[in-house]
Amino acid sequence: MSRSLPPVNWLYAFEVTARHMSFTEAAAELGVTQSAVSQRIRLLESHLGQALFHRLPRGLKLTASGEALVPLVRETFSRLSDGTAEIFGSSSVDRLVVQVTLGFAGLWLNPRLAHFRAAHPDVNLRLITSVWSVDYPAAGVDLEIRHGGGNWPGLKAERLTWDKVFPVCGPALLRQRRKLRKPEELTAQDLLHVIGFREGWAQWFAAAGIPAPADIGAGVEFDTAILAIEQALSGTGFALGRSCYVDHLLADGRLVAPYSSFIETREAFYIVAPEGRQEKAAAKLFRTWIKSEAQQARRASI
Incomplete structure (x- = not known):
């Protein structure tokens, strides 16, 4: 059975590329060259006997097979990460990873981070930013702050802003x-x-x-x-x-x-997480804190 499974680094290169829809950005995240990412995708496609991306003049687009594979790969990596932590315990540095849009991170969250650090000095926080919301859940990300209408299939969303x-x-x-x-x-x-x-x-x-x-x-x-x-x-x-x-x-x-x-505004910023996922303690602390900060900001703005 194991012989039919492609190497993990091919699958991870596929997940990162599908998230960014760019070989260049995937290479930056993986710390390898663009050609290395492209080669891993080609090897994975050859192994599976199916094209996973349409190579367009200005970017990439998932094929039907690629779209079908994305959620499976992401869920697999997420379960592997959660299962490893459950069996072997958390690492010496239990890090909370929050994915957030660049504007919200710079103009709203960053000025308030000192409050969170003062309240929860034992939580090690990593912020991953993007200009706009990207596909979630991504491997290793605990929470996301995203902008939109609040209805995303499979995600529990709690509103933070009324702008x-x-x-x-x-x-x-x-x-x-x-x-x-x-x-x-x-x-x-x-x-x-x-x-x-x-x-x-x-x-x-x-x-x-x-x-x-x-x-x-x-x-x-x-x-x-x-x-x-x-x-x-x-x-x-x-x-x-x-x-x-x-x-x-x-x-x-x-x-x-x-x-x-x-x-x-018709849309707002929300804190979201996959429905049904067991949330780590640090994520619960961050969720409670950011909702409190958002409520204070809303009261001050009215």
Whole structure:
């Protein structure tokens, strides 16, 4: 029976590649070359007699066989990890691994991590970031903080944020442009865009009852809110601030929100974990802590 099983390193290369949909990013995670990852995938496909990926001009796409294999491989690695820990006990460093989007990690979680460390100094925490939510559960990841509507098959999701979106800028920019007293005047300003969210400048102008500029899409686009907020802090333009991202920056005066118009977000950030998985003690502590922090932040924002 063992002869029919492909080598573990081939299967692990497949799982990582399927998670990133990129040989380059998979190679970075595995600490090998791109060609080494590609070769392992080719060997696995040859062993199975099935193609697992479509090689497209701009990236990869799983074949039907690849899509069928992904959950099996991930579940196998997860069960192997859990079973090893159960039989042999946790390692000398019992590490909690949390997967989180880059924007939430940098703008919401990171400023609060000292609170968690003070409350739970014995928990060793590892944060794995990505620009947007990726497939979960991944091997070795205990919890994920992801953005979306809250309904993901097989995942238990608990909501953390209830956000509003509104224009923000650095105080120096507002002082330089003293005439910016009405939101209508934003149509002639440099607008900073973040792709990937449902709520953008067009939606904000509509909610404020203001005709959007004809070139609404002009300007700089970012794939993470961190960069847009940094640009707003430096005074180069106006960004749309999500309350969970900017409340602390508004409170200490590093950002200002010059107008009262806002839109409420349809999506939110959630802490998620696979349904039915037995959760380690550190994950329970982190879940309780982050929900408490989120509730405090929500009360302060209202």
